Amino acid sequence: MTIPSSTPLLALKGISKQYGHVQALSGVDFQINRNEIVGLLGDNGAGKSTLVRIMSGVEFPDSGQVFRDGQPATIKSRKDSEKLGIETIYQDSALVGSASIMRNFFAGRELTKGLGLLDTHKMNAIVMDILVNMVRISGINSPDILVEALSGGQRQAVAIARAVYFKTAMLLLDEPTSALSVRETAKLLEHLAELKREGVSAVFITHNLYHAYESCDRFTILSRGQVIGSLAKAETSVRELNDLIVKY
Amino acid sequence: MRQPIVNICLFFFVLQVICIVASLLYPNDFRYVSQTNIGLLLRAIPVLGIISLGVGVLMITGEYDLSVGSVYTLAGYSIALLFGMGLPVWLAVFATLAIAAAIGVTNGLITVKFAIPSFIATMGAMLVVRGVVRWLSEGRTVSFKPDETFSDLLTGSFYGIEAPFIWFIALALLTGLLVHKSKLGNHFYLVGGHEKTAIAVGINSHRVKVIAFALASLAAAIAGILSITRVGTATPAQGIGLELKAIAVCVIGGLFLSGGRGTVLGIVVGACLMYMVEDVLLLLRAPGFYLDVFVGAILVVAVILNTWLTRKAGK
Amino acid sequence: MKKTSRREALASMIAGSAALVAASTMPAGSALAQEEKVNVTFIIYTAAGDPFWNPVIQGAQEAAKDRGVSVDIQYADSDPVKQNNLIETAIANKVQGIALVNWLPDAFTANIAKARAAGIAVITFDTDDPKPNATESQAYVGQDFFAAGQRIARKMVEAGDLKKGDHVVAPVEDPDAFYGTERYRGIKAALDEAGITSERLDASPTMATAMTRISQYLVGRPDTKAVIGLGSVVTEVGPQAAAEANVTPVIGGFDLSPGIIDSILSGKMVATVDSGAYYEGYMPIVMLYYFVKYGVPPSSIPIGGTVIDKSNAELVKKWAGTYR
Numbered sequence: 052m053t054i055p056s057s058t059p060l061l062a063l064k065g066i067s068k069q070y071g072h073v074q075a076l077s078g079v080d081f082q083i084n085r086n087e088i089v090g091l092l093g094d095n096g097a098g099k100s101t102l103v104r105i106m107s108g109v110e111f112p113d114s115g116q117v118f119r120d121g122q123p124a125t126i127k128s129r130k131d132s133e134k135l136g137i138e139t140i141y142q143d144s145a146l147v148g149s150a151s152i153m154r155n156f157f158a159g160r161e162l163t164k165g166l167g168l169l170d171t172h173k174m175n176a177i178v179m180d181i182l183v184n185m186v187r188i189s190g191i192n193s194p195d196i197l198v199e200a201l202s203g204g205q206r207q208a209v210a211i212a213r214a215v216y217f218k219t220a221m222l223l224l225d226e227p228t229s230a231l232s233v234r235e236t237a238k239l240l241e242h243l244a245e246l247k248r249e250g251v252s253a254v255f256i257t258h259n260l261y262h263a264y265e266s267c268d269r270f271t272i273l274s275r276g277q278v279i280g281s282l283a284k285a286e287t288s289v290r291e292l293n294d295l296i297v298k299y
Numbered sequence: 300m301r302q303p304i305v306n307i308c309l310f311f312f313v314l315q316v317i318c319i320v321a322s323l324l325y326p327n328d329f330r331y332v333s334q335t336n337i338g339l340l341l342r343a344i345p346v347l348g349i350i351s352l353g354v355g356v357l358m359i360t361g362e363y364d365l366s367v368g369s370v371y372t373l374a375g376y377s378i379a380l381l382f383g384m385g386l387p388v389w390l391a392v393f394a395t396l397a398i399a400a401a402i403g404v405t406n407g408l409i410t411v412k413f414a415i416p417s418f419i420a421t422m423g424a425m426l427v428v429r430g431v432v433r434w435l436s437e438g439r440t441v442s443f444k445p446d447e448t449f450s451d452l453l454t455g456s457f458y459g460i461e462a463p464f465i466w467f468i469a470l471a472l473l474t475g476l477l478v479h480k481s482k483l484g485n486h487f488y489l490v491g492g493h494e495k496t497a498i499a500v501g502i503n504s505h506r507v508k509v510i511a512f513a514l515a516s517l518a519a520a521i522a523g524i525l526s527i528t529r530v531g532t533a534t535p536a537q538g539i540g541l542e543l544k545a546i547a548v549c550v551i552g553g554l555f556l557s558g559g560r561g562t563v564l565g566i567v568v569g570a571c572l573m574y575m576v577e578d579v580l581l582l583l584r585a586p587g588f589y590l591d592v593f594v595g596a597i598l599v600v601a602v603i604l605n606t607w608l609t610r611k612a613g614k
Numbered sequence: 615m616k617k618t619s620r621r622e623a624l625a626s627m628i629a630g631s632a633a634l635v636a637a638s639t640m641p642a643g644s645a646l647a648q649e650e651k652v653n654v655t656f657i658i659y660t661a662a663g664d665p666f667w668n669p670v671i672q673g674a675q676e677a678a679k680d681r682g683v684s685v686d687i688q689y690a691d692s693d694p695v696k697q698n699n700l701i702e703t704a705i706a707n708k709v710q711g712i713a714l715v716n717w718l719p720d721a722f723t724a725n726i727a728k729a730r731a732a733g734i735a736v737i738t739f740d741t742d743d744p745k746p747n748a749t750e751s752q753a754y755v756g757q758d759f760f761a762a763g764q765r766i767a768r769k770m771v772e773a774g775d776l777k778k779g780d781h782v783v784a785p786v787e788d789p790d791a792f793y794g795t796e797r798y799r800g801i802k803a804a805l806d807e808a809g810i811t812s813e814r815l816d817a818s819p820t821m822a823t824a825m826t827r828i829s830q831y832l833v834g835r836p837d838t839k840a841v842i843g844l845g846s847v848v849t850e851v852g853p854q855a856a857a858e859a860n861v862t863p864v865i866g867g868f869d870l871s872p873g874i875i876d877s878i879l880s881g882k883m884v885a886t887v888d889s890g891a892y893y894e895g896y897m898p899i900v901m902l903y904y905f906v907k908y909g910v911p912p913s914s915i916p917i918g919g920t921v922i923d924k925s926n927a928e929l930v931k932k933w934a935g936t937y938r
């Protein structure tokens with residue numbers, strides 16, 4: 052079966068989510084198209100992270116539907132989202148600091164030699180290959196380095212390398228640049244562009260509209276749990292985005 | 300992950316060398332390298348050592364088990380009473396381990412399902428299990444006198460090495476394989492290191508923790524069986540305080556109270572060090588009535604030293 | 615207070631010398647004795663479950679049955695606050711007698727006085743304040759720990775043929791335990807007299823640990839000529855500890871347990887000291903009863919302290935756990 056390229060990779064329709072008395076999302080429509088980086092924008096508490104958590108299966112919506120390539124789908128767990136090709140890099144917890152690069156890289160998807168025993172040798176080789184040849188992060192010479200010993204940028208690079216290796220279709224990045232230096236941020240934006248060239252779509256959450264404008268193809272703006280606009284890069288400007296967010 | 304263990308091994312090695320040299324120089328005053336003393340150590344270390352292996356695995360996942368001392372006692376009663384009722388000894392062992400595993404699973408489920416601190420959940424279990432022991436025992440001691448084959452296997456010696464120590468090392472190797480070389484082991488570290496992240500990558504952290512709780516209880520029961528086979532009697536008051544000692548052993552061995560770090564080798568060395576300290580103190584004729592003063596002080600110094608060396612190496 | 619006891623004393627005189635028999639068997643005596651049982655609260659200081667108390671409870675219950683006493687057995691979980699609460703509850707419930715273990719000097723003095731002021735009879739058992747007349751408790755039924763310590767020490771000196779300059783170790787389960795402190799005082803007094811040195815060892819209540827510690831001590835001090843356990847756990851593991859340390863000191867201690875009796879019968883242990891546990895339960899109940907009914911004043915009874923060795927261990931074995 053061939054899917055027309057106009058069919059969105061992932062489409063969410065009428066998603067609502069309530070936390071106690073807080074209506075975090077109400078009737079949100081959201082979509083990710085092929086080969087596209089979507090900027091998910093909005094003020095603090097707008098519901099951006101909630102939407103990401105729903106797409107990655109960590110939270111389940113109160114109502115709403117999900118379509119993958121036009122087909123109805125359910126995302127009830129991390130395993131489901133993984134099957135749909137969704138990978139998430141969280142605002143606060145992309146990697147486990149006390150574990151090594153390799154063990155983070157393959158976390159939850161370890162290669163084994165049977166009997167549940169790890170194929171450490173093979174995993175180490177893969178990690179080094181990806182880190183050195185694809186993501187090209189400097190200063191990492193061993194897969195055994197603990198993640199806590201890496202800089203914020205190196206950490207994001209490891210998380211991105213992981214997404215590259217596992218052939219993710221959609222990468223969700225929740226404020227990946229919040230802890231990064233200027234240089235590291237530039238590097239990350241570069242990685243994003245590279246990912247797109249390799250055919251990976253992405254959702255990019257950031258409070259920095261310049262970064263968003265620079266790297267995204269389309270913008271969806273949330274305010275108090277509702278979508279207040281979805282604009283293509285060509286039809287908008289940083290200024291207009293700013294006004295939209297501030298006005299509501 | 301490597302640094303603290305290097306330090307503690309070095310510390311242990313240096314102490315060993317000092318003790319051995321001192322013992323060779325003054326064989327009559329400090330009988331460290333005597334067959335009797337080595338035999339004693341090899342028999343004494345495994346009880347706390349095996350409990351610590353289980354507690355350590357659980358600590359790696361970021362949880363505690365305060366009920367291991369009670370489970371240790373219950374296991375002694377369970378095997379003795381079941382055997383006394385005429386069950387074949389191996390069946391009694393199996394049933395005892397099954398009971399322990401069930402307690403561990405219960406601890407785990409209560410902790411994860413109700414999202415309460417394991418400190419509290421297992422403190423409850425500690426009191427409940429001890430109460431059950433009182434009820435089972437009616438306060439009496441029980442004796443356990445299995446046939447020779449069984450007791451030789453658990454407490455005899457092979458080629459001059461005490462059987463309990465061989466069991467300890469075998470279990471340590473098995474634990475090492477599980478923790479360091481298996482997929483589940485990797486999940487122990489990830490869940491203990493940062494549970495939210497572990498969940499985000501699709502690890503079922505509840506399942507992982509429940510398994511770790513079951514292992515902690517199992518280890519305590521194995522130690523309980525080993526110990527009653529050696530001593531022949533169980534009393535209701537025994538085992539109190541073992542839970543904290545096991546945690547201390549793990550910390551000496553470089554495990555973190557916050558989880559996510561540590562090695563099985565560290566636990567083994569920690570257990571050896573713990574008993575070595577007591578042993579050396581008694582051999583040096585430190586006042587036995589105030590032994591805790593010295594043991595306590597040395598434990599703190601050991602952990603300070605380890606932490607300090609680790610920090611230094613980290614810089 | 616005086617008035618009540620005098621009246622009751624009078625009553626007992628009227629009942630005459632047959633009172634003893636009358637109270638337990640005959641419907642005669644006072645009508646009161648028939649209708650209302652004497653209520654006694656019996657406070658054991660540890661948590662429920664310590665095997666040591668089995669004969670004590672048996673004694674208390676048999677005395678209650680014999681005399682028509684309603685006895686309420688309570689446990690203080692080794693907690694002085696809880697024990698004080700239990701005493702206050704008993705006072706509030708207007709029981710007629712309280713039997714308790716005064717295991718912590720000064721901790722219960724006030725409440726004992728309060729109970730006495732409320733007209734409740736009080737008897738201490740098992741352990742008492744070492745200062746004479748420190749509390750208003752009317753009598754103490756229990757081992758004289760100091761004397762018992764002296765007795766076992768002398769027995770060990772004789773059995774092990776200990777001489778001036780020899781060394782003895784006394785392991786204990788809990789260094790803070792009062793019984794251990796007092797028994798050791800007695801042991802030390804007797805040994806000092808003979809010029810024998812001694813030391814206590816904190817061995818822990820866990821058998822495997824206790825055994826290891828005693829063994830390690832004996833390896834460190836192979837010149838140790840005797841091991842005297844201050845409580846039942848350390849006494850029980852003594853023989854095996856010595857065997858594992860490859861030394862042959864004489865071994866003895868305190869209390870009775872199947873393991874200890876077996877060791878004595880097989881010659882691995884020289885002797886132990888009986889605590890007279892059955893009477894610790896029986897006598898307080900009986901004395902409280904006669905005091906409440908007839909004003910017969912309770913009086914202290916030193917019990918236990920009998921040295922059990924090969925010559926009399928067989929009989930102990932027969933009744934272990936119930937009467938011994």
Ligand SMILES: Nc1ncnc2c1ncn2[C@@H]1O[C@H](COP(=O)(O)OP(=O)(O)OP(=O)(O)O)[C@@H](O)[C@H]1O
Pocket residue numbers: 070071073074075093094095096097098099100101102
């Ligand atoms: N687990 C939770 N329990 C209760 N309320 C929650 C929870 N998570 C989010 N919320 C609430 O839902 C709303 C949306 O939160 P969300 O984290 O999605 O915002 P956000 O757009 O990511 O904000 P930020 O830019 O600050 O990260 C907020 O009002 C928040 O307080």
Ligand SMILES: [Mg+2]
Pocket residue numbers: 099100101142225
């Ligand atoms: Mg957010």
